[in-house]
Amino acid sequence: MKIIEGNENYTAIVIKLPVKQNVPALDNLKRVTIFGNDVLVGKNDGEDDLYLFFCAGTKLSQKFLSNNNLYRDHLLNSNQELKGFFEQNGRVKALKFKGIISTGFVIPVSSLSYLGELKLKEGDSFNNIAGDDVATKYIIPSNIPSAGKKEKNTINSRLVELLIPNQFRFHEQTNHLSRNLDKLYPDDIIIITDKWHGSSCILSKVLIKKNLGIFNRILNKIGIKNIPTQEWGYIYSSGKPKSNLVKGIETNSSPAYTNSNQDYYSSNIWKRAFDDWKHTLEDGISLYGELVGYTKNGGYIQNKYDYSCKPGEYKFIIYRITYTKSDGSKIEFSWQQIKNYCLKYGLEHVKELYFGKITKFGSPNNFEIGEEEHWMKNVYDEFCFTYLEKDCKWCINTVPSEGIVVRRDGMDSFEAYKLKSKKFLLDEEKELEKGEENLNSEENA
Numbered sequence: 001m002k003i004i005e006g007n008e009n010y011t012a013i014v015i016k017l018p019v020k021q022n023v024p025a026l027d028n029l030k031r032v033t034i035f036g037n038d039v040l041v042g043k044n045d046g047e048d049d050l051y052l053f054f055c056a057g058t059k060l061s062q063k064f065l066s067n068n069n070l071y072r073d074h075l076l077n078s079n080q081e082l083k084g085f086f087e088q089n090g091r092v093k094a095l096k097f098k099g100i101i102s103t104g105f106v107i108p109v110s111s112l113s114y115l116g117e118l119k120l121k122e123g124d125s126f127n128n129i130a131g132d133d134v135a136t137k138y139i140i141p142s143n144i145p146s147a148g149k150k151e152k153n154t155i156n157s158r159l160v161e162l163l164i165p166n167q168f169r170f171h172e173q174t175n176h177l178s179r180n181l182d183k184l185y186p187d188d189i190i191i192i193t194d195k196w197h198g199s200s201c202i203l204s205k206v207l208i209k210k211n212l213g214i215f216n217r218i219l220n221k222i223g224i225k226n227i228p229t230q231e232w233g234y235i236y237s238s239g240k241p242k243s244n245l246v247k248g249i250e251t252n253s254s255p256a257y258t259n260s261n262q263d264y265y266s267s268n269i270w271k272r273a274f275d276d277w278k279h280t281l282e283d284g285i286s287l288y289g290e291l292v293g294y295t296k297n298g299g300y301i302q303n304k305y306d307y308s309c310k311p312g313e314y315k316f317i318i319y320r321i322t323y324t325k326s327d328g329s330k331i332e333f334s335w336q337q338i339k340n341y342c343l344k345y346g347l348e349h350v351k352e353l354y355f356g357k358i359t360k361f362g363s364p365n366n367f368e369i370g371e372e373e374h375w376m377k378n379v380y381d382e383f384c385f386t387y388l389e390k391d392c393k394w395c396i397n398t399v400p401s402e403g404i405v406v407r408r409d410g411m412d413s414f415e416a417y418k419l420k421s422k423k424f425l426l427d428e429e430k431e432l433e434k435g436e437e438n439l440n441s442e443e444n445a
Contacts, residue, residue, distance in 0.1 A: 001126035010058045012135040014124040017047045036178035037104040056094040056103040059138040067114035091138045094425040101422040158257050166328030167206040171239040177417035181376040189409040191335045192354040195402045197305045198292035200239025201273050205281035206324050208233030208251050236274035267296040273316050280345035288320035304397045318349045335409050388421045400424045
């Protein structure tokens with residue numbers, strides 16, 4: 001069993017069914033809640049048996065779907081007389097049925113029998129098993145043509161060459177809160193912030209390899225010392241692109257380089273943010289944020305999510321700041337330091353919903369039970385009740401709020417967990433069905 005980097009939120013998880021709940025008007029189906037996801041299962045499905053759970057947004061492999069006769073197109077199934085409900089793309093969808101928003105899919109572990117005898121136990125989690133990428137993150141196919149191969153390789157290779165290891169860092173994966181309740185403790189100081197639906201952006205001023213020129217390169221090659229080989233330079237990028245390549249670099253000694261890969265937008269939203277906010281970058285500082293609103297040409301960055309911007313306007317909302325030393329070591333800003341830095345330079349940070357000790361959140365009864373898994377489940381339920389399944393109050397358009405992010409404060413590294421609204425996931429599914437290319441397929445969704 002293997003978990004593939006970047007796919008940690010889209011694994012197959014071996015489970016036993018939780019308590020089944022009745023659903024009005026459904027005699028043969030019951031509702032179960034798994035890691036915060038409502039899923040419909042058969043009324044006779046055994047609660048002592050082992051199952052696989054897949055969350056919405058997961059892509060199931062062709063082998064898995066075909067061997068289990070799950071394709072809607074029966075010609076794709078091993079038994080062509082049987083017909084399932086999955087489209088050719090293999091995506092697990094968020095669906096609304098009889099008032100229940102289902103955001104996952106459950107199937108017995110025997111569905112893996114085509115891979116031979118496997119020894120699985122409750123709690124196992126994987127993307128790949130016995131050589132098959134059973135579950136991975138669904139990525140929307142892009143039909144946008146790329147630049148010429150020679151031009152693309154030349155420019156993009158130069159971007160890579162200028163980078164110094166451990167100076168620029170992409171944003172880490174933000175994992176689902178529901179799967180990480182054991183990572184929070186009663187003494188933790190947490191920040192709950194509103195999760196905004198946009199495109200992630202990083203602006204950095206870090207050390208870059210200096211363009212020495214022919215004369216200095218010769219001197220450096222023959223061993224002449226004290227020739228500076230590094231300088232402070234600027235980098236702008238999306239949060240964690242598929243190509244693992246930054247969007248652009250600017251230094252004093254080199255021409256500006258812009259990633260030649262084609263983007264989903266008709267205008268470069270990251271370069272625009274860099275031009276507008278370059279002046280806020282002190283030496284060693286990296287700003288991590290979300291671009292929301294509109295592109296320069298008036299299109300939505302995310303469909304209908306205007307965040308009170310007018311067409312052509314956008315906002316850069318900061319959720320993380322780091323300081324990188326010359327030796328490559330990193331200091332993570334606390335929440336108060338983030339707010340202070342934003343205040344200093346007129347930057348806007350994510351909306352704070354709660355800041356304090358986790359045991360002070362909500363009802364005191366949350367913490368009366370001694371076992372941590374119980375009290376954290378109580379807090380998780382109150383998070384959902386307090387913040388989820390609401391419309392976004394920051395947008396003029398009526399759209400569902402995406403959810404929240406819960407961050408542990410004072411950690412040496414960024415440690416945060418996301419919790420998304422079922423209404424948002426259902427709305428996002430509708431956009432996918434329309435074939436709209438949502439940039440979150442490229443970013444850290």
